[in-house]
Amino acid sequence: MGDKIRRIGVLTSGGDAPGMNAAVRAVVRTAIGNGIECIGIRRGWSGLINSDFVRLDSTSVSHIINRGGTILYTARCEEFLDPAGRDKAIATCKLLGLDGIVAIGGDGTFRGALALSRQVAERGQKLDVIGIPATIGNISAGGVYLRTAMPLPKGRRIWFDFMIDHERLTLSAQIVWMETTAPNPGQILYGYGCQFVNLLSRHEAALRRFIFQEERRQRRGE
Numbered sequence: 001m002g003d004k005i006r007r008i009g010v011l012t013s014g015g016d017a018p019g020m021n022a023a024v025r026a027v028v029r030t031a032i033g034n035g036i037e038c039i040g041i042r043r044g045w046s047g048l049i050n051s052d053f054v055r056l057d058s059t060s061v062s063h064i065i066n067r068g069g070t071i072l073y074t075a076r077c078e079e080f081l082d083p084a085g086r087d088k089a090i091a092t093c094k095l096l097g098l099d100g101i102v103a104i105g106g107d108g109t110f111r112g113a114l115a116l117s118r119q120v121a122e123r124g125q126k127l128d129v130i131g132i133p134a135t136i137g138n139i140s141a142g143g144v145y146l147r148t149a150m151p152l153p154k155g156r157r158i159w160f161d162f163m164i165d166h167e168r169l170t171l172s173a174q175i176v177w178m179e180t181t182a183p184n185p186g187q188i189l190y191g192y193g194c195q196f197v198n199l200l201s202r203h204e205a206a207l208r209r210f211i212f213q214e215e216r217r218q219r220r221g222e
Contacts, residue, residue, distance in 0.1 A: 013077075016068070044109070090119065117129040149188070152190065178193070
């Protein structure tokens with residue numbers, strides 16, 4: 001009973017990506033369905049350092065999956081790169097009584113999650129940290145290239161959510177190859193080539209439309 005998870009925090013970090021709101025809703029409603037309280041951490045790791053949070057329930061995540069951005073807001077946090085900043089985040093977790101953190105974001109978000117998890121362990125404390133990929137980078141009509149600090153086995157299936165023309169598209173992809181890189185001393189990143197499974201022609205057409213829209217938006221600097 002002592003290890004039972006009773007309360008978790010969820011945050012979105014880094015750049016906005018389609019599907020973030022859908023992921024937040026899924027985390028909250030799944031947690032509540034399992035008798036777990038859910039706390040929303042606003043503005044990513046910065047919010048965890050500065051105690052910027054809000055209690056979430058099924059009502060607070062209603063009608064959000066067709067909205068852009070993220071209801072929890074997002075930010076990049078230089079202070080979290082420093083162990084002293086992460087100590088502040090750990091103190092917030094203790095203050096809120098969090099048993100776990102669900103971090104939604106890309107590569108930088110996962111590096112932060114890994115660093116937080118290791119630092120908590122070094123302090124002799126316990127905090128479960130889980131990452132949900134949310135990125136607009138390296139997407140093609142046949143698959144996704146995912147780069148993260150989280151090790152995953154070949155053959156693992158990953159689910160991706162896309163918002164295309166205000167409609168949600170959920171696709172399954174399988175890791176078919178992987179590589180490791182070390183961009184900085186002591187830092188290891190994993191690259192995964194993920195191929196979509198059972199991709200229908202209408203899904204491929206929707207993905208191509210999504211890629212075109214994102215490329216056009218980025219050229220405009222939006």
